[in-house]
Amino acid sequence: MTAEPTVPGPVPAPVDHRQLLAEIDAEVRRRREEGDYPPGFERELDALFDRFAPPSVSEDFDVVLERADQHAFVDVDVPVASRIPGGTLVKKVLRRLMVWFVQHVARQVTAFASTVVRAVRLLGRRVDRLEAAVPGSDPRVLDVAASLPRPDHSGWDRTVVGLLDRTPGRVAVADCGDARLLRGLVGAGIDAYGVEPRVDLADEAAAGGLEVRADDTLAHLRAVPEGALGGLVLVDVVERRPVGDLLELADLAASRLAPGGRLVLVSATPAGRADGAGPWASDLAPFRPLHAATWERLLAERGLADLETRPGPAAGRLDPVPGDDPATEALNDRLARIDAALFGPASYVVTGVRPAP
Helix, strand or coil: CCCCCCCCCCCCCCCHHHHHHHHHHHHHHHHCCCCCCCCCCHHHHHHHHHHHHHHCCCCCCHHHHHHHHHHCCCCCCCCCCCCCHHHHHHHHHHHHHHHHHHHHHHHHHHHHHHHHHHHHHHHHHHHHHHHHHHCCCHHHHHHHHHHHCCCCCHHHHHHHHHHHCCCCCCCCEECCCCHHHHHHHHHCCCEEEEECHHHHHHHHHHCCCCECCCCCCHHHHHHHCCCCEEEEEEEHHHHHHCCCHHHHHHHHHHHHHEEEEEEEEEEEEEHHHHHHHCCCHHCCCCCCCCCCCHHHHHHHCHHHHHHEECCCECCCCCCCCCCCCCCHHHHHHHEEHHHHHHHCECCCCCCCCCCCC
């Protein structure tokens, strides 16, 4: 007899992870809007995960290193219990026959692992000293940065809403603060949500019916799929970050925007920031805003097009001398040039578009 050929079953279609994530995100948004997820619920879930997660996935350096130190020792006293008849005897015989070999290997592996753990501990101490010597890494200086008054960018709200009027997708606003700008975008019919690391402000905005994620901006953008955003607004966040974070922020902004998506960056100028913070903050603040020209170059290097800078009002002003005679006019002209050179704008907006491939 010849066997009948087997008919292969249907091949399952590959899972589109982007679509799956989009469906999950849409369901979470719907549940938030219906009030099923109160403010802080997702953050409580994250805290529970961090509490009960094994040390192997912990973000705590000391915890992970302690666990590595525990695993550095190789135990050669292998268990011999067995459910198979005679299995225990066989295992005992094998252990006795091979213990000399296993001990030799275990001693070398344990010595190597202990040396590596020791080297990592020494490296960790060097990193601690390096962080203490690098401006901006000292916790006391970071406290100064956190206590600085946040500049008022409310004058740019209408401009930002106008730039994002025809955005082809969701818009993320970071850091959204009191959600004033986010509320204006949503009121203009733009599908926008906020990212705010200050938990109290995030919960307050979420309680008011807005979608706000209590998260760090960089951490949030790392989790966003490439090309998932139609627009990205960076306001205030770029003024209190080290240069390394700003470079990563530029990378993420360029990659997370969809083709045709627009980036809008609102920032104080270095002069405007120093003018509003006072001399003590100018001396002790670890991070300072970048110039608009620097952002244009960074974003152009990352492929953004149609870059444009819109300067805000001047940070200071030299009052002109009254009078209309030629000497007074010449003096006022010189004062105007000195005013532009010394002060310049207090803030600016840089905007650009990710071009289609």
